Amino acid sequence: MLKKGSKLNSILTGSCPRCHSESMYVAKNPYTFGKTLKMHDHCSHCGLKYHMEPSFFFGAMYVSYAVNVALGIVVFLIANLVFRTGMVSAFVWIFIVLVVLMPVILRWSRTLYINMFVSYDPTAGK
Incomplete structure (x- = not known):
């Protein structure tokens, strides 16, 4: 699906930003509570x-x-413009979406952050 070597591949899969060969996280599922942010020490x-x-x-x-602000804006626009909900209902939907996606957002944030500093190296680990 995503080409190995693209930043998007590493960000969406949570894989090592340098080699894209393995997950940075101990538990693959972000909803494994207690292990959401537990990472390996190294690749x-x-x-x-x-x-x-x-x-x-x-x-x-x-x-x-x-990420939370951007997602909140998107949910607000969808709730307000597409479904024509009131202001209070839109903010309730923002709250629900952000709470449900919290583990995923936490991981994406860490993965986005490390990808700002580490680039893909096809020769890494060889």
Whole structure:
């Protein structure tokens, strides 16, 4: 589906940003509560250390904020323009969608953040 080597592949699959060979996360399913953000220390294929420095993923909070705002705007527009709901109903839908997608958004944010600093290397791990 997604071509190995594209940033989108790594972001959507949660795979190592350098080699795209394995998942960065211990549990594949983001809804495995307690393990949503549990990551391997490093990639077993290319050796990339995921926690490059202490508090590396602190910056992912800003990415998460941006993703949540963008998703909230989309849900608001769909609820308000397509389904013609009232303002309160639209905000209830935003709340529901953001709560349900919270584990996925948390992972996407971390994956987006690490992909800002690490590029795909087809020779990694060989």
